[in-house]
Amino acid sequence: MRDVAPDQDRHLPTTHASLAHGVPPAARATIFALSVAGGISVGPKEGRTLVFGRNRPEVHVCVGEDDPRVSRQHGVLTHTGERWWIRNTGRLPVRLPGGRLLFAEEEPVPLAEGYTPVFVRGSSGREHLLELFVTGADGGRPAARHRDATQQPVLWRLDDDERLVLVVLGQRYLLHEHRPQPLSWRQAADQLAELQPDAGWTPKRVEHAVTAIRTRMSRGGVPGLTREEVGEPVGNALNDNLIRELVLSTTLVPPDLEMLGDT
Known part of the structure; x- marks a missing residue:
């Protein structure tokens, strides 16, 4: 397993709240990665790589450790060109937002700032969640907008x-x-x-x-x-x-x- 630099790096316990609720203040482009088995947050640095998969001793974030359908090293997160990218190295595809399936032979996909849920399909219809959060310029969660008017969906005009x-x-x-x-x-x-x-x-x-x-x-x-x-x-x-x-x-x-x- 590739080591990560100690600066700005922090292990996240299994009791850590869902990243969907936001993350603590951190440097821009810090990535948080979390599963039910815990996770990690690391600061941005060219070439940094985090590995996720079933084999707890050999990955940074363990996903589906009791499910043999999940590969031992199912994917990697890499910081390059000032962005974090996700690449699938497992046997089965991972599912990204919008239903996008990412296969092992495909090019890495860039992660947007903010929250990204990634699903790894397992046995008997199980899906294992890997939560990702990349901090933006404000270094943390988006500002609360309780009183803003609700944005209306785009309604397509039909006769x-x-x-x-x-x-x-x-x-x-x-x-x-x-x-x-x-x-x-x-x-x-x-x-x-x-x-x-x-x-x-x-x-x-x-x-x-x-x-x-x-x-x-x-x-x-x-x-x-x-x-x-x-x-x-x-x-x-x-x-x-x-x-x-x-x-x-x-x-x-x-x-x-x-x-x-x-x-």
């Missing part, structure tokens, strides 16, 4: 036909089904034809309407809505990403299901 198409396409998400998927073009067109018999709905018309919405939202900054971003095979990924963005932004909400009547 009546677009909203109806999307509610039909994404109804399983609004119904909170387990692992929902969008309807197929044919399924959506058949249901739309029942709702609006004289509107001339066909699978191609549904596809063109949804593609236009995806294109508009992609230009508006929403990731994961183009084939170039997702890669082949695309499958349902584009429409899945679309519906999830619309639901998370509250552009589509469960009461919209009233548009479907009793069908």
